[in-house]
Amino acid sequence: MTERRRPMRPEEQRARDEIRSLPEETPRDDFRMRLRQQFVSPSASEENQPSDAPRTSETPDPSPSTSPRLRRSGSRRAGHPRSRRVREEPNPTRRRWVVLGPSLAAAAALVWMVYSHFFVVQYLDWQQATVVGEGEVLVDGKPVRPPGPGEPWPEMSGERMVQTGKDTELTLLGERDLLWVYTPQTKAKLPGIQRWGPRLDCELEGGEVRLTTAPCFRPTLIITTPEAEVRVTGTTVAVIRNDEGTCICVFEGEVGVTNKMRGDDRMIPPGKRWVVRKDGEQTDFQDLEGMESMKLSMLRDGAEWED
Amino acid sequence: MQDPLPSSEQRSRSGPGSVSNDGASLSPEMLRRVAERDPEALEVFFDTYFDRIYQVAFRLSGTREGAEDLTQEVFLRVQRSVGTLDPKRNPWPWMLTIVHNLFRDSLRSPSREKPVGVAPFEALETRERPESGPEGALLQKERARMVQKALKSLPDLQRMVIVLRDYEGLSHQEIAPIVDLSPMATRKCYSRAIAALGRTLKEVLQ
Structure with a gap:
C-alpha cells in the first residue's frame, strides 16, 4: 500500500523548526546530585526486594530496533514494557495515606459543605433592573409579568x-455583583450555581447576552453554547449565538473560551472578539466593532455597584 | 516538503539520546558493569542519560517540577531493573518507553494538572530575531515559553510523539514501539500534532 503524504504547510514547518530550536532547560545542580546519589547508592537499590524487581525472563528489552521481541509480527504487545511494568515498593508513607486519605477527604468535604452553605453566594434571586420595549418575557415557556425596577x-x-x-x-x-442583559429575541438559561461549588452555569441557545461584573465578583461563570464554552471570572463581555456560530466580545478583563469542536482553549484579551463557527472553524482575534464596544461600555458604565 | 528527519546537527545534539548513535556512548562492557551495579558504572550511566531524560521530561511536562518528578521516577525504575539490562542492547529506547509510560500514568492520576491554552495572545514582536543583547535574549526566552506552552496544549500522545520526533530526532519506526502504535499511526499522530501546533503558533508568533 502506498502512502500519500501531503507537503507540510509553511506554518507547520515553522512549528517544527520552533520545537527543534527550543533551548535546553538546565536542571538544578542539587536535584542532579541528589538523584545521582540515590541512583548510585546501594541503599537505594532493590536488591533486597526480589519480588518487586522484574524477573530475568522479563528483562526489559532495551532495543526495539534490533530485538525481535518488539517487532510487530505476532502479538502486538508482546515486547512492550507495559506488560512488565515494575511495581513500586511498599511505601509506609503511602500506606499511611491510604488509611488517612478517605478520612481526610470526608472531613474536607464536610468543611466545604459548611463553607458553601454559609459563604458561597447562591444566585437564586434576581431583580429586574430595567426593561426596555414591550416587556414580553417567557420563563420556561410561560409568559410572566416583570415587576417594578x-x-x-x-x-x-x-x-x-x-x-x-x-x-x-x-x-x-444578580445579587449585588452581576448585571445581566438579555437582548431582544434571546433564549438562555439564567445562571444558577452548582449546589456545592462557586460556579455559575448558563446555556445560551440563541441571541445575545451581555454582562458585566462588580470587582467583588467571586464565582466563575460558564456560558455554554453548542460550539463554545466561555469562562468568565470578572469582566464585561457579550456572547452572541446566531446562525453563524458563537461570537465572544470582550470589552475588559479576560475571558477563557474553549472551542468544543476542536478542543482549543484560548484566552481572549480585552478589546477583542473571537468567532467559533458551527462547524468548529474559528477566526483569528479581531478588534471589537464600534457598536459592540459602545454597548458594552454603556453597560459597564451604567452599573452602579454597592460597596 | 516532506517531514524530514532533523538535521545532523539536531540529531547530534541528542547525543546519547539518539537511538541511532547511542551505541557508541556506552560500551557493552560498561553496560555489563551497570547491570552488576558497579557504582562507578552506575555513575557513568547516570551522567550519560540524566540530561537527555531531563530534557525530554521537561518538554513533556512543561515545568521544572514536573520534569524533576518524571526524571526521578524514571531513574528509580531504571535503578530497580538495571540488573536485568542486556549489555548488547542500547538502553535508550527502553528508557524512553519508561518515560512514556510514566508520563501517561501521571496524566491519568487524579491530581493531573488541567490542560491550559496558549494564552494570553499578545503578539510577539519576533519577525526579526535579535541575535544578541538583553532584549534579544528576553524575546527568545519568551518565544520559547510560548512554544513550550503550545506544546503543552497538545493531547498527551501527540505531545509525546512531537517530542520524540522533533526534539529527540527519532524516526517513526523508532517511535512506534515506544508509544505502542504502528509506524503509520505514529506518522498520522505526528501530522495531526504538527498541524495543530502550526495553527496555534501561527497566531502566537505572527
Whole structure:
C-alpha cells in the first residue's frame, strides 16, 4: 500500500523548526546530585526486594530496533514494557495515606459543605433592573409579568429558561455583583450555581447576552453554547449565538473560551472578539466593532455597584 | 516538503539520546558493569542519560517540577531493573518507553494538572530575531515559553510523539514501539500534532 503524504504547510514547518530550536532547560545542580546519589547508592537499590524487581525472563528489552521481541509480527504487545511494568515498593508513607486519605477527604468535604452553605453566594434571586420595549418575557415557556425596577422577581431563578420577545431588552441584577442583559429575541438559561461549588452555569441557545461584573465578583461563570464554552471570572463581555456560530466580545478583563469542536482553549484579551463557527472553524482575534464596544461600555458604565 | 528527519546537527545534539548513535556512548562492557551495579558504572550511566531524560521530561511536562518528578521516577525504575539490562542492547529506547509510560500514568492520576491554552495572545514582536543583547535574549526566552506552552496544549500522545520526533530526532519506526502504535499511526499522530501546533503558533508568533 502506498502512502500519500501531503507537503507540510509553511506554518507547520515553522512549528517544527520552533520545537527543534527550543533551548535546553538546565536542571538544578542539587536535584542532579541528589538523584545521582540515590541512583548510585546501594541503599537505594532493590536488591533486597526480589519480588518487586522484574524477573530475568522479563528483562526489559532495551532495543526495539534490533530485538525481535518488539517487532510487530505476532502479538502486538508482546515486547512492550507495559506488560512488565515494575511495581513500586511498599511505601509506609503511602500506606499511611491510604488509611488517612478517605478520612481526610470526608472531613474536607464536610468543611466545604459548611463553607458553601454559609459563604458561597447562591444566585437564586434576581431583580429586574430595567426593561426596555414591550416587556414580553417567557420563563420556561410561560409568559410572566416583570415587576417594578429593583423589586424581587420570584419567577426568575437559576436554571430557568428565559426568552425575550423581539422588542424586549431585559436587564437583571444578580445579587449585588452581576448585571445581566438579555437582548431582544434571546433564549438562555439564567445562571444558577452548582449546589456545592462557586460556579455559575448558563446555556445560551440563541441571541445575545451581555454582562458585566462588580470587582467583588467571586464565582466563575460558564456560558455554554453548542460550539463554545466561555469562562468568565470578572469582566464585561457579550456572547452572541446566531446562525453563524458563537461570537465572544470582550470589552475588559479576560475571558477563557474553549472551542468544543476542536478542543482549543484560548484566552481572549480585552478589546477583542473571537468567532467559533458551527462547524468548529474559528477566526483569528479581531478588534471589537464600534457598536459592540459602545454597548458594552454603556453597560459597564451604567452599573452602579454597592460597596 | 516532506517531514524530514532533523538535521545532523539536531540529531547530534541528542547525543546519547539518539537511538541511532547511542551505541557508541556506552560500551557493552560498561553496560555489563551497570547491570552488576558497579557504582562507578552506575555513575557513568547516570551522567550519560540524566540530561537527555531531563530534557525530554521537561518538554513533556512543561515545568521544572514536573520534569524533576518524571526524571526521578524514571531513574528509580531504571535503578530497580538495571540488573536485568542486556549489555548488547542500547538502553535508550527502553528508557524512553519508561518515560512514556510514566508520563501517561501521571496524566491519568487524579491530581493531573488541567490542560491550559496558549494564552494570553499578545503578539510577539519576533519577525526579526535579535541575535544578541538583553532584549534579544528576553524575546527568545519568551518565544520559547510560548512554544513550550503550545506544546503543552497538545493531547498527551501527540505531545509525546512531537517530542520524540522533533526534539529527540527519532524516526517513526523508532517511535512506534515506544508509544505502542504502528509506524503509520505514529506518522498520522505526528501530522495531526504538527498541524495543530502550526495553527496555534501561527497566531502566537505572527
